[in-house]
Amino acid sequence: MILSASKFYSSETDSTDVALESAFFAMLKMRNGTFKLTHPSRFQELEVAFRPYLEERAGSLREVLDVGVSTGLTTVELARFLTDCGSAVSIVATDLFIEAHIVELVPGFRVFCDPEGWPLQYDVRGIAVRPWVRRLDYVTLAFIPLMLGHSLLRPRLRSCIRAGMSRPVQMITRSLPSNGEIEFVENDIMCRSERLIRRFDMVRAANILNTGYFPPDQIQFAIENIHSYLRGPGALLMIARTNLARENAGTLFELNGNGSFTALERVGGGSEIERLVLDYRAPATADGFVSPLVCR
Numbered sequence: 050m051i052l053s054a055s056k057f058y059s060s061e062t063d064s065t066d067v068a069l070e071s072a073f074f075a076m077l078k079m080r081n082g083t084f085k086l087t088h089p090s091r092f093q094e095l096e097v098a099f100r101p102y103l104e105e106r107a108g109s110l111r112e113v114l115d116v117g118v119s120t121g122l123t124t125v126e127l128a129r130f131l132t133d134c135g136s137a138v139s140i141v142a143t144d145l146f147i148e149a150h151i152v153e154l155v156p157g158f159r160v161f162c163d164p165e166g167w168p169l170q171y172d173v174r175g176i177a178v179r180p181w182v183r184r185l186d187y188v189t190l191a192f193i194p195l196m197l198g199h200s201l202l203r204p205r206l207r208s209c210i211r212a213g214m215s216r217p218v219q220m221i222t223r224s225l226p227s228n229g230e231i232e233f234v235e236n237d238i239m240c241r242s243e244r245l246i247r248r249f250d251m252v253r254a255a256n257i258l259n260t261g262y263f264p265p266d267q268i269q270f271a272i273e274n275i276h277s278y279l280r281g282p283g284a285l286l287m288i289a290r291t292n293l294a295r296e297n298a299g300t301l302f303e304l305n306g307n308g309s310f311t312a313l314e315r316v317g318g319g320s321e322i323e324r325l326v327l328d329y330r331a332p333a334t335a336d337g338f339v340s341p342l343v344c345r
């Protein structure tokens with residue numbers, strides 16, 4: 050049975066149960082069609098292979114950016130791993146979708162939705178119902194009420210949120226360390242953010258810059274943005290993808306003085322976008338590093 054958002058965000062549920070948490074978030078379909086998927090301990094081979102490089106640079110790793118973090122479960126693990134390597138880091142964790150709301154439309158009927166009123170889950174007297182349509186729904190005709198619900202409820206949900214008649218929550222893990230070393234920020238990696246420029250000693254992009262998900266020109270654009278977020282020569286970039294068998298392919302890169310990247314280490318044959326990263330050349334600008342702000 051799916052856990053309702055009201056129950057998930059109440060003090061009734063065990064906040065240390067990461068399997069329950071991952072199962073709850075995995076049922077939420079975002080408005081771009083993606084699910085909040087992540088798994089605990091998915092990057093162990095990467096940690097083993099990259100550890101010597103991170104230990105060597107432990108003293109200079111202070112600010113880290115983790116891009117496309119989903120609920121941030123693996124960001125918590127990254128923080129633990131870097132601490133274990135000897136770094137005292139603070140991490141900015143970004144994702145397209147972090148903020149959400151619980152709106153009680155009528156007594157006994159609540160909707161868990163994003164800030165634009167996109168329904169993520171219905172809650173009918175404590176029973177959670179998914180609002181998204183799956184293939185079988187076209188056979189059973191369940192797609193009709195689901196699609197009608199979406200279009201009729203969205204404007205109402207949006208106006209309830211604007212009027213402050215909702216409970217704001219964040220779609221992030223409850224296993225966060227209490228020391229505030231992880232800050233969550235809603236951000237699109239395709240939109241350059243001024244507040245992230247030249248800040249980070251390391252950027253990680255795991256299970257986001259996948260060739261099956263983004264076309265090469267978008268990936269190139271994301272690399273350009275990530276490049277602009279790195280502090281400068283010597284900064285690290287970790288790119289990885291986990292396959293269905295839960296094996297990882299990833300590459301750890303280092304930024305050179307001329308703005309290009311070198312591959313330091315590979316796991317599982319390396320990242321599928323390694324060539325795009327290695328071929329990347331920083332655009333010539335007045336300061337030789339940061340190109341103009343653009344959004345795609």
Ligand SMILES: C[S@@+](CC[C@H](N)C(=O)[O-])C[C@H]1O[C@@H](n2cnc3c(N)ncnc32)[C@H](O)[C@@H]1O
Nearest residue numbers: 087117118119123144145236237238255256257
């Ligand atoms: C499969 S999850 C990966 C989570 C985590 N990094 C991991 O490997 O377990 C991909 C995440 O990327 C986010 N995402 C998709 N497009 C994005 C974009 N343009 N900018 C930022 N995040 C994005 C999705 O919302 C989703 O939470």
